[in-house]
Amino acid sequence: MQPEPPQEPNDDPADSALGEGVPPDRLPSVRSGDIPAATASRLGLYLRELQHFLRGGTETIKSNALGRRLGLSDSQIRRDLALFGEFGKRGVGYNVAGLVGALRQALGTDGQWNTVLVGLGNLGNALVRYRGFEQQGFSLQAIFELDSAKVGATIEGVPVHDVADLERILPTLKTQMAILAVPAAPAQALAARLADLGISGILNFAPVSLSLRKDVATVDVDLAVELQRLAFAVVNSDR
């Protein structure tokens, strides 16, 4: 158990109840609060694509070119990127490096997020070995697993604990994010335990809708639902 200095972006996940009446916090540069939901849902894609250009040494990118890559209109790109201010130059395009920084800040991935994985089945195993998480600022601290046969091992440098010890171990880790890769049946109960322990966000791969306190953010990834989305797109390919 090494002490983990949480290089958090800005705030501490103290459970702030619904104390309303206070104006929203003034964040340093980009007021992320005023990013519309539709734009927010595209930010990750923009970042991925811009990082690709950055690695390739491209210094500026035009709304037109970026839009063609992503299948979006140029005007939509401009609308979205204008929210971040000064990175576009008329006649030239957008500063790639600057935008990457601004997007990471807006997404909250300019710092490190302490993350645990719950569930070391097939999917969990794949996730541990997926390096894309670390690259984007998500540091995997521990794995919790139900099957005691797997407990005690170390995978990719990450210790595997018994999920029964969740309440004992998690509070020592200052963990903000959990990745839930368990079957549908235990998912809700585990998510509730994570929420009680003060987790701020859960990436849920279990094919169930979690119901938790509203101050715990969840993002669902259901592989079957994604395939259904694809089937729908194929059947409705005319248009």
Next chain:
Amino acid sequence: MQPEPPQEPNDDPADSALGEGVPPDRLPSVRSGDIPAATASRLGLYLRELQHFLRGGTETIKSNALGRRLGLSDSQIRRDLALFGEFGKRGVGYNVAGLVGALRQALGTDGQWNTVLVGLGNLGNALVRYRGFEQQGFSLQAIFELDSAKVGATIEGVPVHDVADLERILPTLKTQMAILAVPAAPAQALAARLADLGISGILNFAPVSLSLRKDVATVDVDLAVELQRLAFAVVNSDR
């Protein structure tokens, strides 16, 4: 490239000819072309939840209850489900079994989709063993892998072929869907080969935007992007 529509309860002989010009608001039978995109994106969730109720023996469900489960408003549920016509009864709720059938038909998952997996890395391995796909009508026919050490095996009853044999083997399989679980670098080239072989849809796990002929549908699942979405939701927890 044709989906297989096995007959469900009442399939109405909707004229498939392109002759338009008649105001269409007559039958409540589902003409999937008129499902708005926003509704379409929720269909898979509805189906998952309704199947859950169906397994539990629940015969009717109210918009209110379904909405609470999914985090949607009751009026939104009613708007969406009204597109499918006759499954709601005033004062009672919606017929679960009927809706499940209608949703599967609308999604195109009332038949079987022949599917191949390309890429047998960590994620590919997990996907092969994920039974949710088969349950929703996606039949895995074959796996194609670059690493020749893995070629020749049979995993979960599915043969592993050399990806070099893609052009030889795929045309014999009448495959409609491909799941692409390879690194970013080879993804675009592989997707293009799949498209050339007549694949109708690709579920893309590689962290790149594919550019293909428009008649090939793609759905992207980028795990890093999903985690970023979560980080954004946490930072903007006022949602």
Next chain:
DNA sequence: TACTGTGAATGAGTTCACAGCC
């Protein structure tokens, strides 16, 4: 010249509120 940034117009999606039916 060739791009961005942005008001104005358009379009899509959601919620309201209540009529209609079980």
Next chain:
DNA sequence: GGCTGTGAACTCATTCACAGTA
């Protein structure tokens, strides 16, 4: 009474079109 189905109002998102600027 209690629900669904739906016109109407409203809110949010996208596109258009062009002024502004490097």
